[in-house]
Amino acid sequence: MNLNSKLPDVGVTIFTVMTHLANENGAINLSQGxxxxxxxxxxxxxxFHHMRSGSNQYAPMQGVLGLRERISEKVDALYGKQYDPISEITITAGATEAVFAAITAVAxxxxxxxxxxxAYDAYVPAIRLNGGIPVPLNLRVPAYRIDWNEVREKVSSNTRAIILNSPHNPTGxxxxxxxxxALIEIVQSTEKEAGERLCRI
Incomplete structure (x- = not known):
């Protein structure tokens, strides 16, 4: 059976290359966790105790409520931000699943x-698999800062999301x-012009 790739031009990821080089040269691999x-x-x-006690079945789709409640409490304690564990917190199997789910929801x-x-190498494939159009902007070296004027220029009526993470992956x-x-100003001005909310991931 022949399987056709939906992303035929996606090559080897930088993380695969860096891991190979680190192993080949006996270097410390800072590219992955x-x-x-x-x-x-x-x-x-x-x-082991919890598995022996029967906590080894399928979890609810959003994740175990007790864990979501602890996450809500931890985020509040660390950052003073309140999130509803029932409607605003979801447990995923890892970062890539979370990224794909978030992009699928908005793009x-x-x-x-x-x-x-x-950028983290899961972003572009997730955008393209959902029919979206990646709009990559280069961070400014040497400090890897965002040029917000460039962001303003690139935001259009088709912009659905701006992907940000801090610390940035992989530059830190x-x-x-x-x-x-700057982000708030861009989003608010976009909302006024378009009359709808620009999603932020």
């Missing part, structure tokens, strides 16, 4: 999604208050 330490024995014992055929390069650059203010 590879801990160089064992899982703490207490954590292994707790997981459809012809929708533009702005992202900043270098961190958004500051001026970045937040």
């Amino acid at each position: 590879f801990p160089d330490f064992d899982v703490p024995p207490d954590l292994v014992n707790r997981v 459809g055929p012809g929708d533009e999604v702005i992202l900043f390069e270098p 650059s961190i958004l500051d208050e001026t970045d937040t203010a």
